[in-house]
Amino acid sequence: MEVLDLIFRRRSIRKFTDETVSDAQIDLLLQAAMAAPSAMNLKPWHFVVVTDAEILRQINRALIFGKMKAPCAVSVCGDLRIGRRAETFWIQDCSAATENLLIAAAGLGLGAVWCGVTPIGRYQKRIAEILLLPKGVIPLNVIFVGHPAEEKPPRTQYDPKKISRNTFGNPWNPD
Amino acid sequence: MEVLDLIFRRRSIRKFTDETVSDAQIDLLLQAAMAAPSAMNLKPWHFVVVTDAEILRQINRALIFGKMKAPCAVSVCGDLRIGRRAETFWIQDCSAATENLLIAAAGLGLGAVWCGVTPIGRYQKRIAEILLLPKGVIPLNVIFVGHPAEEKPPRTQYDPKKISRNTFGNPWNPD
Numbered sequence: 024m025e026v027l028d029l030i031f032r033r034r035s036i037r038k039f040t041d042e043t044v045s046d047a048q049i050d051l052l053l054q055a056a057m058a059a060p061s062a063m064n065l066k067p068w069h070f071v072v073v074t075d076a077e078i079l080r081q082i083n084r085a086l087i088f089g090k091m092k093a094p095c096a097v098s099v100c101g102d103l104r105i106g107r108r109a110e111t112f113w114i115q116d117c118s119a120a121t122e123n124l125l126i127a128a129a130g131l132g133l134g135a136v137w138c139g140v141t142p143i144g145r146y147q148k149r150i151a152e153i154l155l156l157p158k159g160v161i162p163l164n165v166i167f168v169g170h171p172a173e174e175k176p177p178r179t180q181y182d183p184k185k186i187s188r189n190t191f192g193n194p195w196n197p198d
Numbered sequence: 199m200e201v202l203d204l205i206f207r208r209r210s211i212r213k214f215t216d217e218t219v220s221d222a223q224i225d226l227l228l229q230a231a232m233a234a235p236s237a238m239n240l241k242p243w244h245f246v247v248v249t250d251a252e253i254l255r256q257i258n259r260a261l262i263f264g265k266m267k268a269p270c271a272v273s274v275c276g277d278l279r280i281g282r283r284a285e286t287f288w289i290q291d292c293s294a295a296t297e298n299l300l301i302a303a304a305g306l307g308l309g310a311v312w313c314g315v316t317p318i319g320r321y322q323k324r325i326a327e328i329l330l331l332p333k334g335v336i337p338l339n340v341i342f343v344g345h346p347a348e349e350k351p352p353r354t355q356y357d358p359k360k361i362s363r364n365t366f367g368n369p370w371n372p373d
Contacts, residue, residue, distance in 0.1 A: 026204055026305025030230045030298050046372035053361055055205045058354040059297060062314050066355055075364045112314055118293035122234065123205050126301065130201025139237050139287055155365040179233040180241055186228055189250045190330040197221035
């Protein structure tokens with residue numbers, strides 16, 4: 024059940040120590056992110072890794088829920104410049120990449136939290152300004168990453184009421 | 199690097215043996231799915247597990263890219279009946295849950311493939327009809343699951359050109 028242990032270990036970590044995250048660690052997170060599936064294998068993503076203290080400050084100021092003292096942030100963006108075909112599924116593709124990044128962070132002993140940007144217009148505009156995103160590159164989120172200064176137990180929020188068998192409302196009741 | 203191995207092992211598997219997937223295995227996939235993060239912890243998801251041969255046939259007929267002979271399908275749906283607050287992030291939340299399910303499947307030696315339904319109106323309508331979804335429950339996708347009858351090597355599609363440092367276009371060049 025090792026794979027479930029890893030997945031259950033991913034928790035939203037919002038408190039971080041002062042220790043920096045190395046480039047090598049961030050690179051592993053991005054390797055994980057880019058192993059995600061994407062519709063038609065379009066890979067409509069771009070990642071902006073922020074370690075500059077002033078830019079981190081600006082991002083924090085922009086996001087009301089983002090007052091996180093993290094040494095690093097990764098903004099997962101949709102790159103719609105690759106063509107109109109990317110528009111249909113980019114949010115799903117970039118969300119899968121984000122989840123891979125979060126699981127990898129947990130597996131490497133780092134902490135991370137997903138702060139939503141799209142579809143909140145004022146957040147999209149402000150983050151795009153701060154990161155100097157060109158037209159057609161849309162920030163889906165900001166993921167703060169660091170060394171955890173809080174501990175949370177592994178968990179699932181499994182709930183059999185949220186499962187149906189064959190058709191909606193037919194209870195799951197596994198054998 | 200064990201966590202990256204697991205993430206890289208997730209590949210889109212479209213060929214399956216006749217062997218069924220046990221309820222216990224499916225239950226593990228759903229435990230993984232429901233360990234995903236969700237905005238405001240709303241958990242706006244519902245999972246329909248399909249093992250009935252006739253319903254699987256109907257799903258296959260509905261999806262032009264879904265001619266998959268799999269013994270099982272899971273439709274990850276958004277449950278917007280929990281309130282308007284769920285509308286903003288349900289696609290991202292359900293995509294994260296889906297990615298967890300796919301990684302768990304790979305880790306358990308199963309194969310799976312993500313077939314997009316939302317935002318394609320005719321697919322949404324048809325899948326909702328087949329699965330008898332009530333108003334407010336929207337199928338995001340159909341995930342076919344089975345025992346793999348094809349082998350694909352683990353991989354990432356890591357591409358440093360898709361990474362910027364601090365601001366867009368500034369090359370990543372890790373230390």
